[in-house]
Amino acid sequence: MVKTLEHGKDLPLYATLLGNPTFHDFVLACDRDLATQARRRGCRLCRGVLHSARYRRKPRGRLCRLGPEHDWRFSFCCARDGCRTRKTPPSLRFLGRKVYLAATIILAAVLDEGTTAARLQWLKEVVGVDRRTVERWRRWWLKIFTKTSFWQIARAAFIPPVNEDALPAALLERFSGRATEQMRALLRFLSPLTGGQVQAF
Ligand SMILES: [Zn+2]
Secondary structure (H helix, E strand, C coil), X not given: CCHHHHCCCCCCHHXXXXXXXXXXXXXXXXXHHHHHHHHHHCCCCCCCCEEECCEECCCECCCCCCCHXXXXXXXXXXCCCCCCCEECCCCCCECCCCXXXXXXXXXXXXXXXXXXXXXXXXXXXXXXXXXXXXXXXXXHHHHHHHHCHHHHHHHHHCCCCCXXXXXXXXXXXXXXXXXXXXXXXXXXXXXXXXXXXXXXX
């Protein structure tokens, strides 16, 4: 269990984080940077110019009101006739094809480390996820995330090794700082996963 969750019994610091528009603005700004970089590199097949082909993806699991700019997933399409290849850059807000914010997914799985009736009730009412969804997310961390080539390489950097049975909490606590900083660092760490090459929940 992550130490930072002990500050509040039913409303952990991560809830404060997800309810903070500044945090959402921060991850959106990161996504913009990632999108700009991806666009600059051009089409991955023909090196052609990329045009914006963003699409609407309203994530659930937010705890504050946000502007419409938060509802778009950056994506591009090659401008060359006959190619038109789509390129979707990595995102800190969306993990793979799921509708939930990446941060919410981490949050819910972390909360599930110390499941109590009160916490599950909170997830259900405030974040809008049920027990089965939380279980599915946990399985993703334990069965799918641990098998990714990304993690197979990245885990070697952690000494002592991260306890994979306690993911994602065990990973989150390896990043220093307060809850906000830990979450940002973890999202940044996970961003190579979000280009769509990982199986969704
Ligand atoms: Zn192309």
